[in-house]
Amino acid sequence: MVASSDEDMTLMMQTHSTARTRINPLQAGMRFVSTIIGPDLRGGSVEAPSQRAKSGSMAILCLTVAVALLLVVAGHAAGRRGYDVAPPLFWSGMVLLVVPTSFRIAWPTTARGERLFLLFLLAEALFYCKKVYSPTSFSGYDEFLHWIAAEDLITARRLFLPNALFPIGPTYPALEILTTAIADLTGLPLLVAGTLLLAVLKGTFIGALFLFLESISGSSRIAAIACLVYMGCSTFFLFDSSFSYQSLGIVLCVLAFAVEAASKDLVGRPRLKSLGLIAVLLASLAVTHHISAAFAAIYFGALACLEALRRRDPMRIEAKIGVGLTAILAIALPFLWMQARGIPLAGYLGPVIEAGFNTLLGKILGAATPTSQHLEAPTKALYLQLTTLLALLLLALGLATGFFRSLAMAAQSGARSSWGAIHDISKCRWRDSRLMLLTFLAFGLPISVAFRLTVIGWEIGNRMGTFVFLGVGLVVAVSVVHFWQGPAPRGWRRIAPAAGLAVIVLGGVASSAINPIDGRYRVAADQESIEPMGIETARWAKEWLGAGNRFISDRINSILLASYGRQDVRVKIKDGVDPASIFEAETLGPGEFWGLAGSDIDFLLVDLRLSTAPPVLGFYFQPWQRRQGTPISGSALLKFNDVKGVTRIYDNGSIVIYDVRGLHENL
Amino acid sequence: MRICNKNDLPAACLWAGAVVAVVATTDNLLLRTVLSVPMVFLVSGHTVLRAFGVRTTSALQHLVYAVGASLSAGIAGGFVLNAADFLTPLGWSLWFWAVTAAAALVAAVHRDRPDLPAWPALARVRFWQGTMVMLALLVATGAYALAVRDEAAHREFKYTEFWLLPSPPGNTGRITVGIRSAETQAQRFDVEVTLDGQPFAVLRSVAVAPGDTWTREIPVPALATRQKAEARLYRPEDNRLYRSVSTLVPRN
Numbered sequence: 053m054v055a056s057s058d059e060d061m062t063l064m065m066q067t068h069s070t071a072r073t074r075i076n077p078l079q080a081g082m083r084f085v086s087t088i089i090g091p092d093l094r095g096g097s098v099e100a101p102s103q104r105a106k107s108g109s110m111a112i113l114c115l116t117v118a119v120a121l122l123l124v125v126a127g128h129a130a131g132r133r134g135y136d137v138a139p140p141l142f143w144s145g146m147v148l149l150v151v152p153t154s155f156r157i158a159w160p161t162t163a164r165g166e167r168l169f170l171l172f173l174l175a176e177a178l179f180y181c182k183k184v185y186s187p188t189s190f191s192g193y194d195e196f197l198h199w200i201a202a203e204d205l206i207t208a209r210r211l212f213l214p215n216a217l218f219p220i221g222p223t224y225p226a227l228e229i230l231t232t233a234i235a236d237l238t239g240l241p242l243l244v245a246g247t248l249l250l251a252v253l254k255g256t257f258i259g260a261l262f263l264f265l266e267s268i269s270g271s272s273r274i275a276a277i278a279c280l281v282y283m284g285c286s287t288f289f290l291f292d293s294s295f296s297y298q299s300l301g302i303v304l305c306v307l308a309f310a311v312e313a314a315s316k317d318l319v320g321r322p323r324l325k326s327l328g329l330i331a332v333l334l335a336s337l338a339v340t341h342h343i344s345a346a347f348a349a350i351y352f353g354a355l356a357c358l359e360a361l362r363r364r365d366p367m368r369i370e371a372k373i374g375v376g377l378t379a380i381l382a383i384a385l386p387f388l389w390m391q392a393r394g395i396p397l398a399g400y401l402g403p404v405i406e407a408g409f410n411t412l413l414g415k416i417l418g419a420a421t422p423t424s425q426h427l428e429a430p431t432k433a434l435y436l437q438l439t440t441l442l443a444l445l446l447l448a449l450g451l452a453t454g455f456f457r458s459l460a461m462a463a464q465s466g467a468r469s470s471w472g473a474i475h476d477i478s479k480c481r482w483r484d485s486r487l488m489l490l491t492f493l494a495f496g497l498p499i500s501v502a503f504r505l506t507v508i509g510w511e512i513g514n515r516m517g518t519f520v521f522l523g524v525g526l527v528v529a530v531s532v533v534h535f536w537q538g539p540a541p542r543g544w545r546r547i548a549p550a551a552g553l554a555v556i557v558l559g560g561v562a563s564s565a566i567n568p569i570d571g572r573y574r575v576a577a578d579q580e581s582i583e584p585m586g587i588e589t590a591r592w593a594k595e596w597l598g599a600g601n602r603f604i605s606d607r608i609n610s611i612l613l614a615s616y617g618r619q620d621v622r623v624k625i626k627d628g629v630d631p632a633s634i635f636e637a638e639t640l641g642p643g644e645f646w647g648l649a650g651s652d653i654d655f656l657l658v659d660l661r662l663s664t665a666p667p668v669l670g671f672y673f674q675p676w677q678r679r680q681g682t683p684i685s686g687s688a689l690l691k692f693n694d695v696k697g698v699t700r701i702y703d704n705g706s707i708v709i710y711d712v713r714g715l716h717e718n719l
Numbered sequence: 720m721r722i723c724n725k726n727d728l729p730a731a732c733l734w735a736g737a738v739v740a741v742v743a744t745t746d747n748l749l750l751r752t753v754l755s756v757p758m759v760f761l762v763s764g765h766t767v768l769r770a771f772g773v774r775t776t777s778a779l780q781h782l783v784y785a786v787g788a789s790l791s792a793g794i795a796g797g798f799v800l801n802a803a804d805f806l807t808p809l810g811w812s813l814w815f816w817a818v819t820a821a822a823a824l825v826a827a828v829h830r831d832r833p834d835l836p837a838w839p840a841l842a843r844v845r846f847w848q849g850t851m852v853m854l855a856l857l858v859a860t861g862a863y864a865l866a867v868r869d870e871a872a873h874r875e876f877k878y879t880e881f882w883l884l885p886s887p888p889g890n891t892g893r894i895t896v897g898i899r900s901a902e903t904q905a906q907r908f909d910v911e912v913t914l915d916g917q918p919f920a921v922l923r924s925v926a927v928a929p930g931d932t933w934t935r936e937i938p939v940p941a942l943a944t945r946q947k948a949e950a951r952l953y954r955p956e957d958n959r960l961y962r963s964v965s966t967l968v969p970r971n
Contacts (some may be wrong), residue, residue, distance in 0.1 A: 093863075096795060101963060105842050106842075107842040107843065107844050107845070107848050108845070108848055110842075110856075111844075111847075111848035111849075111851040111852050112850075112851065113850045114852050114855035114856075115854055115855040115858070116857070117855065117859075118854070118855035118857075118858035118859045118862070119782065119858060121858070121862050122859075122861075122862040124862075125863070125865055125866045125869075128866065128869075129865075129866070129869045129873075132869070132873045132875070133869070133873070163753075164841070167778065180859070180863070184862070184866040187863060187866045187867045188867055188871060190868055195931075208836070209804075209806040209807060210804075210806065211742055211797065211798070211806075225797065226797070229794055229796070229797030229798075230759070230790060230794065231791050232797075233759055233796065233797065233808070233811050234756070234759055236750065236758065236808040236811050237738065237742055237755035237758070237808060237811050237812060238747060238751045238752040238753050238755045238756065238817075239752070239808075240748065240752060248756065252786065256783055256786045256787065259783040259786075260783050260787070262779075263779065263780055265911055268826060296966075300790070302788065303790075304791075305784070307784075307787040310783070311784065311787075313781065321831075322774055325772045325773050325774075326773055327769050328773075329768070329771055329787075329788065330765075330782065332788065333787055333788075335733060335791070336790060336791040336794045336795075337781065339798075340794070347936050361744050363778075366910065380929060391960045444884070471804040517776045522927040557895075572875055573875055583874075583875055583876070584873075584875070584876075584901075585874075585875075585876045585878060585901070588880070588901065589880075592880060592899070596884060596897070597884075603878050607725050610839060630872075646903070697967075699947065699964075699965040699966045699967055700963070700964050700965050701723065701882055701883055701884055701964055701965070701966050702880070702881070702882040702963045702964060703881050703882070703964050704878045704880040704901075704962075705878050705879065705880065705897065705962065705964065706876065706878065709882075711966065711967070714945070714967050717945075
């Protein structure tokens with residue numbers, strides 16, 4: 053049964069009319085709600101008649117995107133100088149980039165090839181926008197950690213070198229392996245090799261995601277719109293485009309999903325061959341990133357469970373065994389790697405997850421919040437908050453109107469246009485377990501949003517988004533295609549859904565960082581705190597003190613010293629002595645003094661700018677330290693001037709380096 | 720129409736061999752990049768896919784799978800070369816050659832390997848469309864170049880670095896005082912050095928231009944006891960103490 057979009061609209065109007073005239077308004081209301089959120093797949097065949105890609109519109113969009121990129125670059129340049137015109141320039145560029153491409157991708161009659169081209173264009177253009185924030189260096193905190201690891205690898209030519217700033221990093225060295233392979237073979241600097249790798253990963257991710265969603269939904273239109281919705285994830289623009297192991301992990305993860313989904317109807321040797329490729333990808337994933345590997349394990353484990361639950365299976369038992377074997381591999385390989393390397397993953401992730409859950413539960417149950425929670429989250433501009441909120445509302449609308457429709461798509465083909473499909477599913481009769489799983493995965497969105505509302509749980513909510521949006525993308529795309537647009541939409545049905553999708557993508561950019569535009573220096577704000585003076589100081593240390601001296605400093609200068617300065621930066625002076633207390637205390641107490649004297653630390657780097665404002669992220673040193681709402685005092689930072697055995701060897705007016713080697717002789 | 724010959728396999732082996740030759744013989748960045756980047760991202764994975772015999776149904780699918788398999792081959796190479804203590808450029812080129820050659824051999828000897836998917840027909844591009852795409856590339860590249868230039872040129876903070884360092888081990892009896900300017904214009908400074916609180920040396924009207932570094936090694940007596948050297952930087956125009964640094968003179 054195929055109904056046009058106009059018929060769909062007529063039905064809704066009739067429902068209104070019915071509600072006015074009939075005796076039972078409750079029943080009419082129920083029908084109306086059912087029409088909106090129900091499982092009717094009124095789009096019927098969602099693929100537009102086959103047509104060739106329009107090279108003219110692609111060429112025009114290429115030029116539009118290029119002009120948009122120029123505006124984004126101008127926005128960053130204005131932001132560096134603190135000009136008020138920066139946000140209008142940057143966001144006009146973003147709107148020019150996202151809106152026309154989104155409209156064309158979401159257009160019902162656009163050809164598959166053209167959709168694909170535009171998806172690649174948009175993904176790479178967004179990566180470009182991320183890169184021009186800091187075109188000559190890495191910018192994010194995590195990027196520096198991996199850059200340091202890559203520098204260590206290419207210098208020592210050995211894996212698993214210890215990294216005090218990132219203890220778990222050396223046990224997941226895949227990103228550094230690939231980057232140094234490119235750098236070694238080509239002779240390119242690590243920054244360029246890393247950027248090249250990330251650009252290829254971005255394209256591969258979009259290609260793999262498209263193939264994955266196309267093979268389970270059977271529609272290139274749904275797959276393309278789902279990819280577009282995925283770009284609205286808060287991690288897509290920045291976090292998963294950064295030089296960090298999750299950027300590689302999520303690509304391998306989705307590649308494994310795509311290969312598995314494409315092989316779902318295969319049996320015998322072809323299935324085994326695909327399983328071989330999946331095994332290789334999962335093995336690579338196991339040594340790449342813990343959370344992505346865990347998600348792959350959860351996905352394949354859940355898929356195997358759903359396959360086991362599925363009744364009236366027209367598929368051969370062989371296919372079920374294939375899914376089961378994949379699940380075993382996905383679970384066993386990361387576990388084996390952790391055992392082989394002795395990775396203390398529970399100790400690394402456990403406290404973060406526990407604190408996040410406790411905070412969220414406390415918030416729900418109205419329990420007293422910890423002191424650190426009294427500090428507010430970093431403030432964002434109102435327009436950024438409103439864009440994020442609007443995008444979230446549109447996603448919620450898409451989920452509400454797409455959830456049952458996605459389930460209906462997963463149902464056995466006999467009952468596609470009524471609640472009978474849902475009834476079938478409740479009886480464990482569905483066509484494709486992957487579709488079921490992704491539909492239920494979309495439920496993760498409200499949970500991730502809830503986490504993001506807490507200061508401590510924000511990290512969990514943000515990371516969840518990367519995986520949850522696989523489901524969100526699909527459900528919203530089904531909603532757009534089967535409810536909002538239909539097969540041959542006209543009038544507002546063409547414009548409004550595409551505009552909504554553009555807002556969702558812009559919302560992803562808006563929620564990706566406190567401020568996605570490069571700006572003036574801010575205290576303890578990760579990438580907003582990295583500027584040439586700190587970099588030059590770190591380079592001075594390398595040039596005049598040599599590499600490998602033991603330093604302690606605040607969070608930002610630590611990564612600058614370790615990367616540009618190639619220093620041996622420590623986060624611990626010795627057991628029981630916290631570096632933060634060394635810097636924050638007004639006077640150097642006996643505990644700190646003897647701790648420092650008894651340590652092997654050579655130098656302290658003190659950034660006096662820390663005393664000018666409270667830390668933007670709530671901490672000056674490390675996230676696990678007490679959150680601060682007030683600035684550290686200048687006299688506390690300068691107390692080392694008067695300590696016998698400590699000399700002030702470097703001063704640039706804002707940054708001072710103290711030589712504490714003389715203290716060790718006091719012992 | 721699927722592609723049913725296996726000419727791609729010897730071509731991949733030749734490509735891998737060319738990478739080994741180029742990495743072993745030249746430092747030419749362009750040549751090494753042009754040959755090595757496809758090797759790392761595509762060629763090795765393509766032959767691995769052929770060896771596995773995974774059937775791909777479209778060019779996109781084949782490309783995406785080949786990139787995934789290449790990434791896996793590269794990651795595996797890291798561990799193998801680390802175990803062999805051969806994580807060097809030559810080691811990497813030999814690894815990719817070995818993977819490509821071995822995979823091509825496996826693919827060649829098995830007769831049941833699936834054919835390659837056909838390439839999609841290219842859309843007809845008119846002159847104006849090609850011009851627009853080229854213009855777009857030019858604008859995007861130019862914008863990136865502007866971003867690089869702007870970031871390199873922009874400095875939020877203007878400052879002068881001042882330091883005093885003890886002599887390195889084995890070269891006692893000297894201290895090094897240095898100034899580096901990151902100001903907007905050239906400046907003159909007076910430098911005053913004291914040793915255990917006693918005036919020891921004075922350097923007048925030291926001129927440092929933006930971006931320049933000025934250093935001076937000052938001989939100091941190396942004694943059996945530790946001495947503290949201090950250096951102060953003054954700006955002559957206002958005779959204000961601008962910077963102050965210190966160091967310990969190593970014992971004799």
